[in-house]
Amino acid sequence: MQTWIVANQKGGVGKTTTVVSMAASLAQRGQRVLMIDLDPHGSLTTYFSMDESGLQASVYNLFQDAELHAGSLISATRFGNLWLMPSAAALATLDRQLGAQLGKGTVLRQALVKVRDGFDYVLIDCPPTLGILMINALAAGDLLALPVQTEFLALKGLERMLVTLSMINKARVTPIPFMIVPTLFDRRTKASRDALSYLQEKHSAHLWELIIPVDTQFRDASKAGIPLPLLQPSARGALAYESLVDTLLDMTGLNPYQVSKESKAYE
Template identity: 35%
Template sequence: MKTFAVVNQKGGCGKTTTSINLAAGLADLGKRVLLIDMDPQSHASLGLNIKAGELDLGLYDILLAVGEQDGPRLDDIVASVGKNLDLIPSSIILSAFEQKLAGAPGRETRLLEAINAMEGDYDYLLIDCPPSVGLLSFNALMAVDHVIIPIEPSFFSLHGLGKQIESIQLFTEKLNHPIEIHTLVTLFDRRTRLSREVLEEVHKHFGKHTFQTVIHNNIRLKEAASYGSPICEFDRHCIGFHDFQALAQEVLLLKTREVQEQPTEMLSPRPVRNGILFSFKAPDVRSLKLVGDFNNWTPDKNSELEKGEEGNWEKVMTLPPGKYHYKFIVDGEWREDPGNPNSIVNDFGGIDSVVEVKPVEFPELMQQDRSLSMEADQQEAS
């Protein structure tokens, strides 16, 4: 499960709008998604038409009961809010959580433990955080591998952001829980100079940690929230829908940290003398196949990789120049290439790895050939 907390202590920068519509966007692409509303204001719950105050049991009760045998669990309060999309609603009582647990051991990992005890099976978890630094946000940080920081282009939007990121890093380092941080520009209005300047600054400071997608200021997003619907259900023709669809696709393409830290000699695929070498490190699997555009996605005998040293499976393919989509089949399960950062969302909402084979040119050899043939011509002529 890939896990994200949407965090910014600055109010009104688009955390809840991002949480709802990214969660719904991923669900729309066929992923099973759980959204947790960790904000006592309950805006994410309201934005999905769930009135948490009317429920007997809430997130607050579950977090307090963590560790108790036979205590309530997240499964008891999960609400289905769309196809592939579930919500853990919040309520105002959650604001008492910090005070109630002051000084209690393990208070930062309550949410993590509650999630671990869940039976529901999800591809993505998103947590909408309150606009404050406190125990609720810390619990969210402990439960995720990624943080998304929405930044709305205002005069103060970048003020204090560096300090906030530093404190997230310090907190996670202290508790030995590394987190990847991503920034997202929201409420963007191309016509204003401030928007363009903030976008430029964000790219300058956060580089590849910034989503390429920006979320434009779009009234339809506001309206969708007031109708209790995500944008993909409310209006699939507005720019807000397209922005969140693009963001969901970008999120699908994020690689896990292990992949990014893979040494370069492990990277797959790479050109070798007789073709393109595809490799996949998996010491404990029984069968590994390679399928793609080049073999009509057919997992037959020819698609099998050979198991080499240290559980590294390999196959060399001789391919004409071109761009190919492909996947591995690991003990029957279709997987993208963990060593290849180039991937694309396919028509089914899944991810294909992509390899481009460039035409091979031998300028020196060609030149040599040409001069040899000229010599032969001259000899023939004389």
């Protein structure tokens, strides 16, 4: 099981869209995917119409009861190979409740060990703020996708996130590999082109070579509650996320297409 985190300390940069689209792309490839909604706003949970009914089990329960089996908090979505551990508004109270309690940064990592055999991939959607939830996600992750909206203000969010990352990496056995993903790119606007040039200049070592374009079909997909790669596989946005998944699989050495390409080279 591989755990991929999608995080940035900036709101509205396409984090939830990235989780939904990559999860669907992996599911389409026959992988069993668990999505975890760590954002108290619960956009990912809402996307799949699995909103809190008040008593519903959510990822919040993990932080209340360390003995709880994570499997009891997971629900199947209406799509094949896609499961969800929903969010709850109460997640917003965790930072105040837990404060600096030791050991609370690895609650999620420990919980995921118990469901390791049930899934091939776990994709975690983070809130846009640094706190106990983001710390838990980064401690549990094998890889970080860092969506950055291609506009000037969003670049500031990236710098903040990189500081957080270097702090968290000190507490990890190995630093978390990460890839910056330029999102909401609109080649017609100077703001988008300038932001991309800045990323290429300053962060080329960790920058994905492609972009996620602005695609209005994401809005239609979210309204329908269907991931865009499943609703409209040929949409520009869906194809871009398909390529992103290819790249991340290459990065982790798990891309079967890459393996077959390489083995061909030896024939």
